[in-house]
Structure formats: C-alpha cells, structure tokens
Amino acid sequence: MPVVMDADRMGRSLARIAHEIVERNRGVEELALVGIRTRGVPLARRLARAVKDINDHDVPTGALDITLYRDDLMRHAVGPQPLIRRTEIPFSIDDKRILLVDDVLYTGRTIRAALDALIDFGRPKAIQLVVLVDRGHRELPIKADYVGKNVPTSRLQSVQVRLAEIDGRDEVEIQDA
Amino acid sequence: MVRDLEMTFHMPKCLLKGGRVVDPANGRDGTFDVLIDGGRIAKVGRDLPVDAGVAVVDIPSGLVICPGLIDMHVHLREPGQEHKETVATGTAAAVAGGFTAVACMPNTNPVNDNAGVTEYILNKAAEANLARVYPIGAVSKGQAGEQLAEIAELGQAGCVAISDDGRPVATAMLMRRALEYAGMFNLPVIEHCEDQTLKNDGVAHEGFHASALGLRGIPGEAESIMALRDIALAELTRGAVHIAHMSARQTLDAVRWGKSRGARVTCEVTPHHFVLTDERLGTPIAFDTNVKMNPPLREEADRDAMLAGIADGSVDVIATDHAPHHYDEKRVEFDHAPFGITGLETAVSLCFDRLVHSGIVSLARLVELLSVNPARVLRVAGGSLAEGAPADISMLAPDLSVTVSVARMRSKSKNTPFDGWTLRGGVAATMVGGRIVYVNEAVDLRM
Amino acid sequence: MKKDLLGIADLTREDIYLILDTAEAMREIGLRPIKKVPTLRGKTVVNLFYEPSTRTRTSFEIAEKRLSADTLNIAVAASSVLKGETLVDTALNIEAMAPDVIVLRHASSGACHLLSRICRSRVINAGDGMHEHPTQALLDAFTIREHKKRIEHLKVAIVGDLLHSRVLRSNVLLLTGLGADVWVSGPATLMPAGIERFGVRTSTSVDEAVADADVIMMLRIQQERMHGVFFPSLREYFNTFGMTAARIARAKPDVIIMHPGPMNRGVEIASDVADGPFSVILEQVANGVAVRMAVLYLLAGGAEGD
Numbered sequence: 001m002p003v004v005m006d007a008d009r010m011g012r013s014l015a016r017i018a019h020e021i022v023e024r025n026r027g028v029e030e031l032a033l034v035g036i037r038t039r040g041v042p043l044a045r046r047l048a049r050a051v052k053d054i055n056d057h058d059v060p061t062g063a064l065d066i067t068l069y070r071d072d073l074m075r076h077a078v079g080p081q082p083l084i085r086r087t088e089i090p091f092s093i094d095d096k097r098i099l100l101v102d103d104v105l106y107t108g109r110t111i112r113a114a115l116d117a118l119i120d121f122g123r124p125k126a127i128q129l130v131v132l133v134d135r136g137h138r139e140l141p142i143k144a145d146y147v148g149k150n151v152p153t154s155r156l157q158s159v160q161v162r163l164a165e166i167d168g169r170d171e172v173e174i175q176d177a
Numbered sequence: 178m179v180r181d182l183e184m185t186f187h188m189p190k191c192l193l194k195g196g197r198v199v200d201p202a203n204g205r206d207g208t209f210d211v212l213i214d215g216g217r218i219a220k221v222g223r224d225l226p227v228d229a230g231v232a233v234v235d236i237p238s239g240l241v242i243c244p245g246l247i248d249m250h251v252h253l254r255e256p257g258q259e260h261k262e263t264v265a266t267g268t269a270a271a272v273a274g275g276f277t278a279v280a281c282m283p284n285t286n287p288v289n290d291n292a293g294v295t296e297y298i299l300n301k302a303a304e305a306n307l308a309r310v311y312p313i314g315a316v317s318k319g320q321a322g323e324q325l326a327e328i329a330e331l332g333q334a335g336c337v338a339i340s341d342d343g344r345p346v347a348t349a350m351l352m353r354r355a356l357e358y359a360g361m362f363n364l365p366v367i368e369h370c371e372d373q374t375l376k377n378d379g380v381a382h383e384g385f386h387a388s389a390l391g392l393r394g395i396p397g398e399a400e401s402i403m404a405l406r407d408i409a410l411a412e413l414t415r416g417a418v419h420i421a422h423m424s425a426r427q428t429l430d431a432v433r434w435g436k437s438r439g440a441r442v443t444c445e446v447t448p449h450h451f452v453l454t455d456e457r458l459g460t461p462i463a464f465d466t467n468v469k470m471n472p473p474l475r476e477e478a479d480r481d482a483m484l485a486g487i488a489d490g491s492v493d494v495i496a497t498d499h500a501p502h503h504y505d506e507k508r509v510e511f512d513h514a515p516f517g518i519t520g521l522e523t524a525v526s527l528c529f530d531r532l533v534h535s536g537i538v539s540l541a542r543l544v545e546l547l548s549v550n551p552a553r554v555l556r557v558a559g560g561s562l563a564e565g566a567p568a569d570i571s572m573l574a575p576d577l578s579v580t581v582s583v584a585r586m587r588s589k590s591k592n593t594p595f596d597g598w599t600l601r602g603g604v605a606a607t608m609v610g611g612r613i614v615y616v617n618e619a620v621d622l623r624m
Numbered sequence: 625m626k627k628d629l630l631g632i633a634d635l636t637r638e639d640i641y642l643i644l645d646t647a648e649a650m651r652e653i654g655l656r657p658i659k660k661v662p663t664l665r666g667k668t669v670v671n672l673f674y675e676p677s678t679r680t681r682t683s684f685e686i687a688e689k690r691l692s693a694d695t696l697n698i699a700v701a702a703s704s705v706l707k708g709e710t711l712v713d714t715a716l717n718i719e720a721m722a723p724d725v726i727v728l729r730h731a732s733s734g735a736c737h738l739l740s741r742i743c744r745s746r747v748i749n750a751g752d753g754m755h756e757h758p759t760q761a762l763l764d765a766f767t768i769r770e771h772k773k774r775i776e777h778l779k780v781a782i783v784g785d786l787l788h789s790r791v792l793r794s795n796v797l798l799l800t801g802l803g804a805d806v807w808v809s810g811p812a813t814l815m816p817a818g819i820e821r822f823g824v825r826t827s828t829s830v831d832e833a834v835a836d837a838d839v840i841m842m843l844r845i846q847q848e849r850m851h852g853v854f855f856p857s858l859r860e861y862f863n864t865f866g867m868t869a870a871r872i873a874r875a876k877p878d879v880i881i882m883h884p885g886p887m888n889r890g891v892e893i894a895s896d897v898a899d900g901p902f903s904v905i906l907e908q909v910a911n912g913v914a915v916r917m918a919v920l921y922l923l924a925g926g927a928e929g930d
Contacts, residue, residue, distance in 0.1 A: 083642075084649040117661075392755075463630075511734045
C-alpha cells in the first residue's frame with residue numbers, strides 16, 4: 001500500500017504549518033493548542049515545540065477526548081462502548097484562539113463533536129482547525145485552516161497515520177479495505 | 178390403547194401377568210402374577226392359571242409392581258386456597274406421580290380443626306375418585322397453638338393423624354397434652370419442628386450461600402432443638418411423634434438417639450432435601466423462589482446425612498411436602514415469596530435416579546420408604562399386596578427416561594425447581610381399588 | 625460487561641478496571657464550568673427507589689444529568705409495598721413506557737435479579753437488601769486506588785455490622801477479587817454464617833483487624849435493625865468496636881478512613897476521626913458521581929450477547 005507521507009515529509013509539513021500559524025495570528029499570546037485524542041495530541045505537542053522554535057513562546061497545550069460527544073455513540077445495539085480517555089485542558093479557553101489539532105479530516109463528524117466539547121469549556125475568541133491529512137468526503141460543512149497534505153481517497157480506503165510517540169515511526173499510509 | 182387398558186381393568190377379574198413384584202411386607206421380590214378380583218388382591222403367585230372371564234394384562238419385563246405409594250405429607254389447599262390446588266387437581270397429580278393415597282395437612286382455610294372440614298375434604302376426594310385421601314387434623318384450634326382441637330371427633334371423621342404443620346406446636350406443655358390426648362385414639366402427632374425464635378424472619382439455610390446472597394438464615398438447630406423436645410415428650414407420654422420433612426443432620430441424630438432409647442419417634446425426608454443443597458440459592462438462577470421452602474435446602478453435609486439415614490434405616494418415610502403456590506405468589510422478591518414447592522409428580526423419578534440407581538437403597542427398601550412405612554406410621558390400609566388387601570398398586574418403570582416438564586403436570590401449580598431435569602425412572606400406571614386411574618402413555622403396556 | 629449491573633459478582637477483573645478507568649475520565653467533567661456532556665441525550669433513566677436514600681439517589685441523578693439523560697425518580701414508600709402493586713407489576717408498567725435504564729434500590733435481597741429477568745431495560749443495582757451495593761464498592765475501590773495507586777496486597781479492614789451490610793458483600797467481592805488482603809471485624813453477633821468462605825480474615829478484635837491497615841472501612845450500624853439483641857447498647861458498641869483516634873494509631877501512618885454513609889457519629893466512628901486528616905469520606909461521595917457516570921455510560925451502549 002502506498003505511503004503518502006514519510007517522516008521527513010511529515011516534519012516539513014508540521015514546520016510549515018507552525019510558520020503559517022505564527023504569521024496568520026499576528027503574535028501567539030492568545031494561542032492555545034488542543035489535540036484530539038489519540039493522534040491529535042502528539043501532533044499538537046509537536047506544533048507547540050515548532051512554534052516555540054520560531055518565537056520562543058510556550059503555547060499552552062491540551063488533550064480532548066470527544067467520545068462522549070460522538071453522534072453515533074448510542075446508535076449501535078451491539079458491542080461494547082468505546083473506551084473513554086481523559087480530557088486534559090489545564091488552562092481557560094475563554095478569549096483564546098484555539099488551534100484544534102487532529103490527524104485526519106474525513107467526514108467532519110469528529111470535528112463537530114470536538115467543537116461541541118470545546119464550547120462546554122468556555123467561550124474562545126476563535127477556533128481554527130489543523131489537520132495532518134485531509135482525505136475529502138465531508139458530510140458536514142467543515143473545512144481545515146491548516147492542512148499538512150491533501151490526499152485523494154476512495155471511501156473504501158482507510159488512512160493510517162503513524163506517529164513515533166505512539167507507533168514508533170512517522171508515516172501516513174493508505175490501505176485498501 | 179389406553180382406553181382398551183382401562184376397559185380391561187374395569188372387568189371384575191384381571192390378572193397382571195409377569196412383572197417384577199416388589200412387596201417387602203410379604204417378603205416377595207421376583208416375577209409373580211397378581212390376580213385382582215372385586216377391587217382386592219385375590220392371589221399372588223407364579224404362573225397363575227388364566228380362568229375364563231379373567232382379563233389378562235401382560236406386564237412388560239422391566240416394570241415393577243408394588244403396593245401403592247402413600248405420600249403422607251401433602252397440601253391440597255382445599256378448602257380456601259383453590260387457586261393453588263384442589264383436592265381434584267392434587268389427587269390427579271398424586272396418581273400421575275404413582276401415589277395411590279395422600280395424607281393432607283390441615284392448614285387450609287378454614288383450618289381442618291373440626292369434623293366438618295374433614296368431611297368436606299373427604300367428600301371432595303370421593304367426587305374426584307382418584308387417589309385415597311387421608312386428612313390430617315389440627316393439633317390446636319385454628320392451629321393457633323393455644324387450645325387443643327377436638328381430636329377425638331377429628332379421628333372419628335376420618336383424620337389419621339394430627340399436626341399443626343406450617344406452624345410448630347409452640348409450647349412444650351401443649352405438645353405434651355397433644356401427645357397424651359391423641360395417644361388415646363392411636364393418632365400420631367406430626368410435628369413441623371422449628372423453633373420460631375431461632376428461625377426469626379429467616380428465609381434460607383443459615384450458611385455461606387445465604388450469607389453471600391444477603392438472605393436471612395435459619396440454622397439447622399431451629400429444627401433439631403424442637404425435635405429433641407418432642408422426642409423427650411414422646412418418651413414422657415408414651416405418645417407417637419412423627420418428625421416431618423427432616424432437613425438437618427442434627428435432627429437425624431436426635432431421631433437416632435430417640436429410637437435408641439425406645440421413644441416412639443418416626444421421621445420423613447423429602448426428595449428435595451436429599452437431592453438439592455443451598456448452593457441452588459445462587460445457581461443456576463439466583464434468588465429462584467422455587468428453591469424457597471421450609472425447612473430450607475441445607476448444606477451438603479446435611480444432604481449427605483439424609484442419604485445416609487435413608488440408607489441405614491434411620492429414616493422411615495419419604496414424603497413430598499407437596500406445597501403448591503400460584504405463580505403470582507412466587508413471582509415476587511425472595512423475602513416475600515411463600516415457602517414450598519410441588520413434589521407429587523417428581524418424587525418417584527427423583528427416588529429412582531438418586532436413591533436406587535445410585536445404589537443407596539434397594540428397590541425393596543424404596544417401597545418400604547414410600548409405601549410400607551407411611552401405612553404403618555398412619556395406621557392405614559396399604560403397604561402390602563397380601564391377599565384380601567385393597568388392590569392399590571403402583572406400576573413403576575425403573576429405567577424410563579423422564580424429562581420433568583411443568584407444562585405436562587396435573588397439579589394446578591407449577592412451582593418446582595426440577596423443571597427440565599432428565600431423570601432415570603418413572604411411573605407406568607397407578608391402580609386404586611382395582612381401578613386404573615393413571616396410565617403413562619410413554620410406557621408400552623400391552624394386553 | 626453484561627446487560628445489567630446486579631452485583632460485583634457479575635463483573636470480571638477487566639470489567640472492574642474498565643469501570644474505574646472510565647470513571648477517571650468522567651471525573652474531569654465535574655471540574656468543567658459546564659458539567660454536562662450530551663452522551664445519553666434522549667435516553668430515559670428511571671430511578672426506582674423502594675428505600676429512602678438521599679446520597680445514592682442524588683448521586684445517580686447527578687450522574688444521569690451530567691450525561692444528559694432524562695431522569696425520572698419514583699420513590700415508593702415501604703408501607704405501600706405491602707398492600708399495593710407487586711414489584712413485578714410496577715416494573716412491567718414502567719417497562720411499558722420504554723425506559724433505557726432502571727436504577728433500583730430495594731429492601732429485599734435479589735430484587736434486582738427479579739427485575740432483570742422480566743425487563744428488557746438495563747438494570748443497575750443501587751442496593752438490594754443485604755445482598756449487594758455494587759456502585760458503592762466501585763467508588764470505594766476508585767477512592768482507594770486514587771490514594772494508594774493500587775488495590776493488590778493492601779490490607780483493608782472492614783469494621784461494623786457485617787451481617788446486614790450489602791456494602792460489605794460488594795466490597796469483599798471486589799477487593800478480594802483484585803488481590804487485597806481483607807480483614808473484617810465486628811461483634812460475633814453480627815458475623816454472617818460461613819464468612820470464613822468469603823476469602824477474608826476475621827477477628828472480633830478491632831485492634832487486631834486495623835493493625836498495619838492501609839485502609840479502614842467503617843460500616844454503618846443500622847439501629848433500626850438491631851432490635852436490641854445484637855449488642856447491649858450503643859455506648860458499649862462504641863467503646864468496643866467504634867473507630868477512635870487511638871485505634872487508628874495502630875494502622876499504617878498513611879491509612880485512609882472510609883465510610884459509605886450515613887454515619888452515626890459516636891456509634892461506629894468518633895467525630896474527630898470522621899472529620900480528621902485520614903478521612904476520605906467526602907471524597908467517596910464526590911467519586912460516586914464519576915463512578916456512576918461510568919457505569920451508566922458503559923451499560924447504555926451495547927452489551928455482549930445482547
């Protein structure tokens with residue numbers, strides 16, 4: 001199966017996104033990063049480091065588990081419930097510009113759930129969306145502000161993002177069903 | 178075929194040919210023919226001649242012919258609780274279970290504490306015309322434990338014993354008087370042994386299983402303490418006491434002690450107390466109200482003691498304590514459910530499977546437990562195939578595979594924990610006074 | 625997990641850890657400005673309480689509301705039970721209105737098992753007679769784990785009315801199942817028969833039971849059930865079995881003191897112990913909400929073998 005992004009390419013994509021973030025937000029004092037569990041969390045941390053490399057500023061970083069907000073949660077009659085992990089947003093999001101970070105943007109439903117969840121934590125000034133891969137096939141009116149790579153896929157395929165922190169190496173692979 | 182068979186038995190004379198006759202009262206155990214004439218046993222012998230006008234029934238080999246089984250402890254619920262059982266449905270269950278006679282407890286509504294109620298029950302039994310019914314009268318008026326019931330009249334009306342079953346005779350003084358008074362009429366006192374203060378509001382045997390399920394316990398001593406009292410009083414009064422539905426090993430020891438001293442004490446054990454233990458409270462159905470009975474299912478050591486007592490002769494009688502309850506009454510919280518299970522239609526199969534086929538007792542000993550001894554304790558006819566005796570005969574099929582099914586039961590109530598059990602041994606047919614009253618269609622009885 | 629939560633006896637070790645881990649995540653919701661997630665939106669939960677209960681009922685209700693379930697409280701007075709409708713009929717009537725979950729508190733052991741056999745709704749046991757109180761044991765384990773980081777090999781002393789306590793039964797199953805060294809102590813009159821088969825050590829000496837304990841769990845003396853025959857007086861009970869600062873000094877220096885409530889101060893526990901530095905009693909209450917949220921969430925989804 002084709003690897004559409006290797007470690008080198010991923011590193012360059014994240015560095016570019018970090019620069020775009022700094023440019024577009026005219027300074028970084030109001031910024032905060034929130035990664036969506038699971039793989040959005042290490043991506044958010046890497047972006048925080050990249051931003052710090054650019055202007056030596058620490059951007060607060062949190063982790064969001066959106067399971068309890070999923071719109072498909074109670075629709076399955078069979079099978080155990082998905083595991084819930086901890087949400088950790090150790091700062092107030094009021095009046096912050098939140099950079100919501102996820103690995104793959106697909107139907108948009110995860111982002112919808114994440115937006116609902118974030119709103120429960122306060123009233124941010126703005127929420128921007130960062131994704132490593134946009135694979136298309138949106139079902140909701142949601143668009144990413146920062147994209148590592150647009151990858152055309154069919155609905156039958158799946159996109160595997162692997163990150164060193166979790167999977168031991170950095171790569172994005174497309175798999176046929 | 179069943180109809181043909183019934184016709185045969187309605188002929189004045191019939192000959193049961195072949196079959197293993199087990200009649201311990203007359204020392205018989207072997208292949209014999211039994212000639213029945215006018216509702217009585219006319220002759221028992223080998224290769225009896227077939228006279229003209231005699232209908233012949235060839236008993237398939239493997240079937241057992243024995244004196245009619247007598248269940249000396251049942252609740253027929255009539256009068257007063259006809260939604261649970263009636264004399265008609267209870268005796269239908271009895272004959273389907275191989276019993277030709279039952280003795281019914283007096284805790285009806287009104288209580289059988291006077292000749293009027295006794296006569297009512299006997300009339301209902303005559304109407305039903307199935308098993309013989311021997312009423313048991315109350316010890317005390319209204320079973321209230323205060324004043325003696327009119328025991329002489331109860332005896333004259335047809336009661337064969339007295340008991341306050343369901344409630345023990347609370348005071349030693351009343352029990353003493355009951356033994357003395359009933360003794361004049363040769364009526365045994367059947368005691369439901371239970372110290373009410375020790376039982377308190379218990380619902381299950383006091384032990385690990387009740388504790389684990391948070392059920393209030395009843396210790397075995399609640400039973401044995403009162404058995405010891407009653408045995409001492411039997412000695413004092415020379416009266417006869419029969420310990421009903423014995424469940425605790427301590428009680429069995431008490432009975433053995435009493436017998437060794439020559440006290441007039443006998444005892445009975447129910448099939449559920451020699452088959453089940455309190456483990457059933459939690460499995461396979463937790464809090465199943467069909468394992469709630471009084472006395473409760475006890476622990477393994479008690480169950481094994483009951484089997485040992487049955488094997489060594491300390492136990493005189495097996496009786497079912499058939500206690501029908503409507504399903505509405507049992508489909509409640511365990512605490513609130515009434516005590517008791519049905520037993521008439523499962524007893525024979527349980528006895529064969531757990532006592533005979535497992536080698537604990539011989540067939541002859543089983544017939545003593547279910548027929549000879551209850552007749553002796555109650556001083557009623559039966560328990561013998563002697564010439565001239567009423568032709569009350571149970572035909573049993575020791576190797577029949579029986580799957581217990583409440584749907585097929587004739588009792589009005591279905592509260593049994595044995596539903597779905599497959600057991601080896603069952604009933605082939607039941608004859609009362611020379612008349613066939615039950616034929617099991619699963620058994621091939623040919624003319 | 626099974627369809628219902630009838631008792632700790634039905635849970636595997638893995639189920640217990642799943643509930644505790646899920647509760648960790650649920651606890652965070654209670655710290656947010658908006659303490660609510662939409663997870664059980666459109667689900668109906670009926671709290672059917674046949675016994676008065678403030679703590680447990682409130683805790684369930686808050687848990688349900690934090691998960692956005694529609695909740696309905698039915699309190700049935702004990703007096704109306706005897707003359708009124710049977711539990712089965714009440715349950716069938718509620719069931720006809722298609723709730724998703726029924727939370728039952730009842731004075732009879734096994735009432736939840738009865739309900740489970742006749743209801744399609746999921747049944748959660750909020751305390752049945754003297755049998756089990758599984759969510760209490762789970763929140764106790766959650767609290768212990770938070771303080772001690774483990775359950776295995778801890779010495780846990782449970783002291784009080786062992787005979788009538790559903791909290792005891794659930795906690796013994798859970799704690800022994802997870803490898804704790806459980807001691808139980810109380811008057812001989814309040815020891816359940818066969819307790820030696822519960823996998824615990826027993827002692828009628830509280831001093832022995834609490835020696836070097838990591839956790840001391842007090843059980844409520846249910847004065848309404850005592851009838852005056854289990855011990856002579858509350859005064860003598862407190863002197864002989866009550867938890868005092870002097871007794872606690874025998875335990876480990878970092879011992880925690882737990883109580884499922886409601887407490888009888890001066891009977892099973894001295895006030896200075898209940899309010900003292902070792903007490904985690906109010907944490908137990910707080911954790912109860914998170915644990916019940918976890919149970920509701922995990923049961924409201926599909927179950928194995930449905």
